Amino acid sequence: MELQQLRYVLAVAEERNFTRAAQNTHVVQSALSHQIKALERELGVQLFARTSRRVELTEAGHAFVAGARATLDAAERTVTEAVATTGQMRGSLSVGAIPTVTRLDLTAVLGRFHRTYPQVSIGMSVGGSLDFIERIRAGSLDAAVLGLPEYVEPTGVAKAVLARERLVAVLGPGHRFSGRKRLRLADLTDETFVDFPSDSPGRSQSDRAFAEAGLTRTVAFESMLVDMMLDLVVQGLGIALLAPAVVPKGRGLVTVPVTDGPKRVEYLAWSEFNPSPAATAFIEAALASLDAE
Incomplete structure (x- = not known):
């Protein structure tokens, strides 16, 4: 079993289409199909139910996709941590922000982070606090700026209070x-x-x-x-x-x-379970920017 085969399976699972999956992974469709069939023979189970018009995960496929995603995440983390020991940083950083960030100059922090670690791919999305908390818990988001009522405290994530303010x-x-x-x-x-x-x-x-x-x-x-x-x-x-x-x-x-x-509390939140080196560096940079003010 190879990591590239896992990437192919995830691509087909996400697209539910072999042609689009091949395009997304930059490989010809015949090669992608061949690799998935070879993997299914090795495993002894069928991962996808296929017809000429429809592709769906089988029960075994659903179980395999969850493990495949975790395996690829672990592999990426391993490479990132190894490279980080040399003083370099690579990998990715995903950050969420509410529409009303007031205490943290998030774009300035991201700009400094990018100049310090140019090999890290950065993504940012704007949305709601509760969704960001769930995504951090699920491992699909590294960090987020949250705004919550004073009587609601984010749980299941690491956090630092940025500001308390009355509307x-x-x-x-x-x-x-x-x-x-x-x-x-x-x-x-x-x-x-x-x-x-x-x-x-x-x-x-x-x-x-x-x-x-x-x-x-x-x-x-x-x-x-x-x-x-x-x-x-x-x-x-x-x-x-x-x-x-x-x-x-x-x-x-x-x-x-x-x-x-009403009063609200602004938080910086991140995964409390084994954050990536890029996430750790971002959190340190964000909190340091507050201390420098």
Whole structure:
């Protein structure tokens, strides 16, 4: 059994098509098919059920794919760790970020990391905290910046607190409360809100704050994009509760503290089980950038 055969199996499993799998692995289809058939003969089981139009994993195939993926990950880790002993770094680094990162200058950290370790392939995605936590646990993501309500702590991952902050009311130009020094949640119950989707931690912290105060509110606009949320506020379609650092100056937006408003905690999270050398170096660089401020 060879590692390349495992790569071929994973490619077919992902694409469910031999032609596309061959294209993705840069080999002619006949060679890929031959290698998989040879592997099936060696194993004595059929990994794929095939017809002229359809390819699916068999029960044995599902079991094999899980082990194959772990084997390839281990092989890559072995090479990376061996090379790292020479002072070099290679491999890959995958990082997730919420749309409202405030404490960490993530792009600057990634830029310095790339200049220090140019042979490491870097990927970044923007999304939700809960999804990032699951991906870190599953081993498909190295690290992520999370934003969670103060009553929710990420579990199953290593973590460092980057910031704790209370959200502010974000008001459009000419809003009736724009001259106020402070507000309370009770002042905002008649307002229309722009907020994150209802199943996100960014939304739940505000929903819970209103519920615990015995108040209700109307959320008419939902978005994961902070720029879109702010555009809606500028147009006078609603107000928002956001971390103060994500609100830019010069757009006519006004931020007012909410004395009993929700709080959030920003975390840097990574795998607590045997992180890769690249992940470890990134975490060290990210935390060092905070100490240097």
